[in-house]
Amino acid sequence: MVSTTAKQWVAAPLAALLLLGASNDALAKGCIKGAAVGAVAGHVAHHHALLGAAAGCVVGHHLAKKKEREERERRREQRREAEQQAHAAGT
Secondary structure: OOOHHHHHHHHHHHHHHHHHHOOOHHHHOOHHHHHHHHHHHHHHOOOOHHHHHHHHHHHHHHHHHHHHHHHHHHHHHHHHHHHHHHHHHHO
16 A cells, blocks of 8 residues: 555656646746755645645746846846947957
8 A cells, every 4th residue: 555655755746747748848947846845845844745846836937037037137247248348449
């Protein structure tokens, strides 16, 4: 007989994979890592691994999107500075 704990350890990653399969690549960024962390945290907090995985997926995606936005802004600023230096060197 399979214990409830074993079922949760199988169900949480399975739910995360289903979420990924149903989403596009942009939505999936951060979801796997967040779902894994959320599943463990949810399991520890009164055996709510599936809820933890779902919440972790949402949070992981949000953080990945935020990091991507910050990286894009950093590259844009570096390009702007390089253009200003090139312009100053040319004058």
